[in-house]
Amino acid sequence: MKKTILVVDDFTSIRHFVCEMLERKGYRTLGAANGDEAYNVLIANADTVNLVLTDYNMPDCTGYDLLKKIKSNVSVAQVPVIFLTAELSVEKMKAARESGLTAWIKKPYRAETFFSEIENALSLKTIKP
Amino acid sequence: MDFQQEYIEEAKQVLKSLEHSLLELEKSPDPDQVNNVYRYLHTIKGSAGMFGYDHVERLSHELEDLFSDVRDGIRQQDDFMLDLTLHAVDILRDLLDGKDVVRESEKIIESIATIKGTAASGKGGRGAEVVNGYVVILRPDENIYKRGINFQGVLDDIQELGVCEFMIHNETVPFERQLSEKRITSWFEIILASTKSLDEVKEVFLFMKEAEYVVLAITSIDLFSSAEYKAFIALSPEMIDARERMARQLIPTLSALAEPSVVRDDAKTDDAVSVDDADEEEQQTTTIKKSKRGGHVSVSTQKLDQLINIVSELVIFRSEIQHLMGNNQRPEIAEAIEKLESLTLKLRDSAFNIRLVPLNILNVKLQRLIRSVSKDLGKEIEFITEGLDTELDRSMINALEAPLMHIIRNAIDHGIEKPEERERRNKPRKGLLKFYSYNSGDHVFIQLQDDGNGIDFDKIKAKGIEKGLLNKGQQYSEKELLNVMMSPGFSTADKVTTVSGRGVGMDVVKKEIAAIRGDIEVSTEKGLGSIFTLRLPLTLTVLDTLVVNVNESKYLIPISEVEFCYQETYTKLFAKKSRQVNYEGQLLPFVSLREYFGDDSYPAEGTVIIINKNDTRMAVVVDNIVGKLQTVYKPLNNILQDVNCFSGASILGDGSMALILNALKLNQ
Numbered sequence: 095m096k097k098t099i100l101v102v103d104d105f106t107s108i109r110h111f112v113c114e115m116l117e118r119k120g121y122r123t124l125g126a127a128n129g130d131e132a133y134n135v136l137i138a139n140a141d142t143v144n145l146v147l148t149d150y151n152m153p154d155c156t157g158y159d160l161l162k163k164i165k166s167n168v169s170v171a172q173v174p175v176i177f178l179t180a181e182l183s184v185e186k187m188k189a190a191r192e193s194g195l196t197a198w199i200k201k202p203y204r205a206e207t208f209f210s211e212i213e214n215a216l217s218l219k220t221i222k223p
Numbered sequence: 224m225d226f227q228q229e230y231i232e233e234a235k236q237v238l239k240s241l242e243h244s245l246l247e248l249e250k251s252p253d254p255d256q257v258n259n260v261y262r263y264l265h266t267i268k269g270s271a272g273m274f275g276y277d278h279v280e281r282l283s284h285e286l287e288d289l290f291s292d293v294r295d296g297i298r299q300q301d302d303f304m305l306d307l308t309l310h311a312v313d314i315l316r317d318l319l320d321g322k323d324v325v326r327e328s329e330k331i332i333e334s335i336a337t338i339k340g341t342a343a344s345g346k347g348g349r350g351a352e353v354v355n356g357y358v359v360i361l362r363p364d365e366n367i368y369k370r371g372i373n374f375q376g377v378l379d380d381i382q383e384l385g386v387c388e389f390m391i392h393n394e395t396v397p398f399e400r401q402l403s404e405k406r407i408t409s410w411f412e413i414i415l416a417s418t419k420s421l422d423e424v425k426e427v428f429l430f431m432k433e434a435e436y437v438v439l440a441i442t443s444i445d446l447f448s449s450a451e452y453k454a455f456i457a458l459s460p461e462m463i464d465a466r467e468r469m470a471r472q473l474i475p476t477l478s479a480l481a482e483p484s485v486v487r488d489d490a491k492t493d494d495a496v497s498v499d500d501a502d503e504e505e506q507q508t509t510t511i512k513k514s515k516r517g518g519h520v521s522v523s524t525q526k527l528d529q530l531i532n533i534v535s536e537l538v539i540f541r542s543e544i545q546h547l548m549g550n551n552q553r554p555e556i557a558e559a560i561e562k563l564e565s566l567t568l569k570l571r572d573s574a575f576n577i578r579l580v581p582l583n584i585l586n587v588k589l590q591r592l593i594r595s596v597s598k599d600l601g602k603e604i605e606f607i608t609e610g611l612d613t614e615l616d617r618s619m620i621n622a623l624e625a626p627l628m629h630i631i632r633n634a635i636d637h638g639i640e641k642p643e644e645r646e647r648r649n650k651p652r653k654g655l656l657k658f659y660s661y662n663s664g665d666h667v668f669i670q671l672q673d674d675g676n677g678i679d680f681d682k683i684k685a686k687g688i689e690k691g692l693l694n695k696g697q698q699y700s701e702k703e704l705l706n707v708m709m710s711p712g713f714s715t716a717d718k719v720t721t722v723s724g725r726g727v728g729m730d731v732v733k734k735e736i737a738a739i740r741g742d743i744e745v746s747t748e749k750g751l752g753s754i755f756t757l758r759l760p761l762t763l764t765v766l767d768t769l770v771v772n773v774n775e776s777k778y779l780i781p782i783s784e785v786e787f788c789y790q791e792t793y794t795k796l797f798a799k800k801s802r803q804v805n806y807e808g809q810l811l812p813f814v815s816l817r818e819y820f821g822d823d824s825y826p827a828e829g830t831v832i833i834i835n836k837n838d839t840r841m842a843v844v845v846d847n848i849v850g851k852l853q854t855v856y857k858p859l860n861n862i863l864q865d866v867n868c869f870s871g872a873s874i875l876g877d878g879s880m881a882l883i884l885n886a887l888k889l890n891q
Contacts, residue, residue: 105270107230114226151265174371180269184426191430196371198430207376214373214405 129155385417638675
């Protein structure tokens, strides 16, 4: 079955671009424009979403807020979260890692790294029962 | 690309908000607005990189940095800073529109640097780029992948930091396999030269456990012989030497540092114990990479040509073996030859691939040309490209440059109308010029499409008559008129402009394209525009040919030109005076090669080969077909340049030479 990735970015063009790229690689994608919307989409599709790929800096609910929300809800806490971001602050990333962030891809990214990070995060979830 | 357009729109929205916040800040300083400015700049920066707007990324990064200082209270905002940022917003907008304002952008970045230099007293020593040396020792947990860490990504990130030398220890399983099986059993020693600080280097390992990595700054070349280092790796004196050499090479400042001085004695005595162990390990230690970002190597064309030459000879040699083994039915040998064949072909393909470069390298030149030509002529052009990643032989791209530029010049000069005229015709003010490129089979197609006025056939006809190329009373098809347009000495420009009136016409374009074995085709619709399609072979050196026999001599005909073959008796062929055959209801002229070469004896039966080149057909009569052969094309030398019925020569499998027929010239 196709793996589903939830792509969160307030920039529609980037969201669409990332979604299309992932779909070309054979993934199914869902999109959300901010953290709150993403959380709702995730809850509604809890049994199909395999990975959340989110921007960090978004208005209202940031990627970090989203991460914390996901990790504190048992029904979706096991879904790996990857930040796709231009944020470089190590403190922020350390905090995110402690909150359960799986990986951090810096924008702009290199395609190989990008897909291998995603594949890796997806394989994580399948290992766990 | 759609996303790009979408992105530009969105980014401009953000720039608008940014402008607004800046104007608010000008009225009164407000931490919320500063935060907004910072966030907008950050968004622009992050997204620009995704779509390849490097200058936008760079400029917004510098501005973001500036405002992060304001936000953190390190710096006070002032009018100059706001003015500069507002100006930068305009430049960012221009950059997004693809305008050439890179220099302005660089100027702003310089100004930002001076602001930072004067006010950022707290953050000294940022400007100068000092290369620091580090040693990274990575001992990843075997299950690192299961913890969600992409080890390959970590290695890539290390390479991004600067120049480095990787050493793999304990490579009992090939490293590539460890990566593909996601089970890392090796450990790594990396010497790194980077402008980054120790903390920045450590960031790369953020997701790894503390016990899995050590980053040491190389403050002295003695590091490798120090007790501290020995705690991680036991090294023999030779191995220490090797590392010191590598480090000196990577980090120039190290050579300037004091030569090794003291405290080495105790280390030395202890070394003796561990040498055996270490030696064994050294044998398993391989240096895999030494790279500067991305992993590209530049190779001189000379070396490449040499490689291609050897590969070409190998291709011939492979044919020769096949030829020699022609009647040998032993299956093992046949199998081995088959393997050899598939390997040589693979080798050949990769060798040729090395020479291929994307058409993208022409992009800047074309854009600049379009900008300057459209400015000169007072026309507005929107240039759209697609498929610039299509790859072609470097020499082909070089050869293509002039004809492509000429076609574009023509399209802007003769095709696309002036803005006012376009508006009268209900067309958008901006003329559209599209550049498409794609691969199809063994060929690369390049299309240049404009939405201008199309080719004016009446004008061509009038001009043709004036030049004495056409007859006044005669009707001509569009194809014939297009052919006239591409014939020597034809130029329809009303007056000689600096743009398209350089004494070169479409005939030169056609010749230049033909010289690289390409075709050019034009389709046009009056009032709607024209499309120029170039069809080019992927490479110039390998050619699929049909080997034919004429009185014990072999000749080659490019397979791409062969349309059909059949046998016919000479009596039937020569029955009529006119040398013509009936093919699909059409009378085609034919040339008997025996007759052409002055041989007057004929076998009973010959083979007729219907040649179709650029939609011009003719027939060639040979004795018989020997087979198909992939040959390596070699041009004829200067003495034979005038013999135009042969386009080149090649060596056959048995080592003999054969000429490549340029059939259409036989008939002239």
